[in-house]
Amino acid sequence: MSRPVSSSLDKKKNIISLKDRRNSMEATIMKQLQKIVQQFPEEIAQMSKDSKGIYQSTDYKTMYREVQEAAAAFSSIGISRGETVGMIMDNRKEWLLCDMGLLSIGANDAPRGCDISSKILAHILGIPSCSTVVLENSHQLSKVLEVQADLPSLKQIIMIEAAEDETAAKASAYKLINWEDLMETGRKTLAESPSMIDEEIAKGQSEDTTTIIFTSGTTGIPKGVILCNRNYVYQVEAMLHVIDVTEKDTWLTILPVWHSFERVIQYVSALNGACLAYSKPVGKTLLTDLQSIQPTLFTAVPRLWDALYTGIYRNIKVKGPKAEKLFGIFLKIATKDEHYKRVLENRYPDYSGKAHPFLKLHALFGRLGTLPMRKLGDKLLFSKIVKKMFPKLRCGISGGGALQNMVDEFYSAVGIKVLEGYGLTESGPVISVRDENHPVVNTVGPVFVGTQVKVLDAEGRDLSPGERGVLHVKGPQVMKGYYNNPELTASVLSEDEWLDTGDIAVLSINDEITLVGRAKDTIVLLGGENVEPVPLESKLKESSYIDNAVVLGQDKKFLSALIIPDFDALEEYAKENNVMYENRTLIGEAPELVELINKEVADLVSPSNGFSSFERIYQFSIIQNHFEVGRELSAKMELLRPKIYEMYKKEIENLLNR
Structure with missing residues (x-):
């Protein structure tokens, strides 16, 4: 079902021009939402599936009432201004209700998805000393129980889906609150004091913390990135300079809602009167939802x-x-x-x-x-x-x-039309997006209006357009710092608030950014040549037979690679060309298929495609299993290099010592 768009004359009177919206944002997320609710009370705010998998719509007036009820409910159980509440759940409408309910009373959240491990969960809830956490289901409650000893501050747990009896019995140390019961409490509280939440929203300030987003922590304890109202409201406004978001738009959201990129997209939608429809990055589900919702805007990795x-x-x-x-x-x-x-x-x-x-x-x-x-x-x-x-x-x-x-x-x-954007959690996250009306290819777009960028060499000197160096950024979207970690904050954020992104980039004369790689990922060969692995890996993945690749070669004479094949494509090739193989798992060992991969690697990473001779991949090993999110890949589908190096240590050593 595509989203119905209002067309009555009364509603048309409420429509504010895009130009006016760019310059009329309120200071906080919730104050801006109040304005949108007044302008578009009956426009659709959310579309989410019910228990039968059928999309149900919620208009802005109803969503705001539910947000107020959630806020009143949170207040009734003792959550106060400045407090951090854990939120462990996947894409669903309750996520935004919880988030905005907390923001309404000046609280904030520490969010993560349901794929989290109990170890990381302990860090996310323990570092900010959360006394309350919202959990999606019993499985998440079981994880909390595994690390109960590491969470001395945790007192109460809100269950979106009721906990199973057996698991609930083991959680007697906590006050368990069912979401529906909590919302009923919120409704009663709000009925007794109808203006209480509006009064709390009025107290909000631009520098109030909205969230503490913990990074994946692949190289140690997760870092908590502190973001505030200013960070998000600025991005919502800046986005309008490159993408015309209005109340007529519908976003299909499939990325993890806790992630900084998807989170800001939710705010861009809600704070401009557009509609959010929730889906999942699962083949058949996504394709069905694309047909059903027919979105005008769509974000994906x-x-x-x-x-x-x-x-x-x-x-x-x-x-x-x-x-x-x-x-x-x-x-x-x-x-x-x-x-x-x-x-x-x-x-x-x-x-x-x-x-x-x-x-x-x-x-x-x-x-x-x-x-x-x-x-x-x-x-x-x-x-x-x-x-x-x-x-x-x-x-x-x-x-x-x-x-x-x-x-x-x-x-x-x-x-x-696909617009590539760029940012990192520490920058709120968005730094740039290609302009919808003038998308410049081979870039991740011009920097947002109001954001400054510079490219520095190894000695800290400013480089000119076209010269390669490390990108630094300064703007209203840049984080306040890492939670309770001033030393780590100082390592990436200068005293004059320039953020070292760690990304190697080139600027155009129009401040469009072309990314080259990560400074910390740079491979230095024995001959002193610097190689950025990301462009090589991206090129290798252009082969229909290669699903993923990891380029190696630090302190070696030449480059090598781990190749993760596309098993479906290899199997199809084998059948078409009568290639014999023992089984699907070992298909990559068939000599004919190894030679096929070898030819693909040689043809793709070659001088004819703009690569230098020292960037040639001289040898490779085929890994006989897919890379998975949470194991070899981050939630953004990026390579978790330290984990890969550890997991495939034997294969890497054998490859590099040939």
Whole structure:
């Protein structure tokens, strides 16, 4: 079901122009929400599934009433201004109600998803001394019980879903409160004092802490990033300069709601009167929800955009060799036409400021041949793909990692606009996003209005556009610091509030950012050459036979790699080419398939693709299992390198000592 949009004359009178919204944000999240509720009381705020899997809608007036009830309920059980409450749950409407309920009374949260381990949970609840935690289900309660001795401050637990009797019996040391019972208490409290929550919201200040988000902690104890109202309200306002978010939009949300990227997207939606629809990054579920909700805006990590791209290709391949060949021809033409269009529209990053009239003239004449064929390809093929997957999508946003160039090119060619963004938890998280109306490729967009950036070399000198160095950022979205850790804060945040991102980047003359890699991930070869592994790994993943890759070579003569194959693609290749293999798990050991991977690696990481000779992958080992979130991958699908080095220590040693 696509979201209904109001069209009555009375509601049209309430609509504020986008220009006015950019300059009229309130100082806190909840004060801005109050304004939106007054303007769009009957617009849909949330769409979430009921127990039967059917989407149910909640308008802004109803959502705000539920937020007030949650706030009154939290207040009734002793939660006070400045207090930190743990929140362990996945994507569901109650998450936003809890979050905004706490913000309404000046409290804040320490959130995480249900995939958390008991060890990390102990850190997240223990470091800020949480006396209250909200848990999604009994499984999360069991984790709390495992680390009960490490949580001396914890006194009461709110259960979104009622705890199982056996688990509840073991939790006698805590006061267990069912969510529905708590909300009923909130309703009664609010009925007795209708203005109490509005009065509390009025006390809110821009510097009030809204959340403490703990990083994954792959190299030690998790770090608690402190973010405040100012950080989020600024991003909500700045986002409007690059993406026109209005009450007519519907966001499909699939990323973990506790994560900084998805969290700010929820605020961008709610504080501009748009609709949030909750889904999951699970193949069939997501595809069904895309058809049902028909979002205008959609956020995902690069891995998901890659999975959707792979799915499209597989569907084309199933239709037979002729269809696959025809699709390839039209895609090649559309990609060429898109290149010409970018040249004419100045949508490549400019590092020098020099004019290139001959390139534009070449592009102008080039489009005379490519544009008609692209339109034909769109009519015959591409428009059908777009209509099936994203019938109303205006643009998608990719964040949380680098979007592969091949995937980026594909979506542009077929007519799906994907805007790559950039940031980190410590920066609230968003620093930049490509402009919806002028997306410059090979960048993660221009920095937000009001944000400053600079690129420094190893000696701390400012570098010019086009020069590579470590990116530093300063702006209203940058964190207040790490919770109770001034030394660690000082290591990344200078006294004049410049944040060292640790990312290697290049700036254009228009302050568009091109990311190169992570400073701490840089590999230094024995000959002194510096290699950024991320671009190499991204290139390797362009192969339909490679699911993931880890480039290695610190202090070695040359580079090596761990290759994680796409087992489905290898199995399909083996069947088509009569390759014998013992079983699916050992398919990567078949000599013919090893040679196939070898050819893919050599062809992709080659001088013809812009790589230097020292960046060549000389040898590799095939890992016979998929990388998984929480094990080898972070929630953002990024490689957890320290864990990988430890988990595959034997394989790495054997590879590097060949």
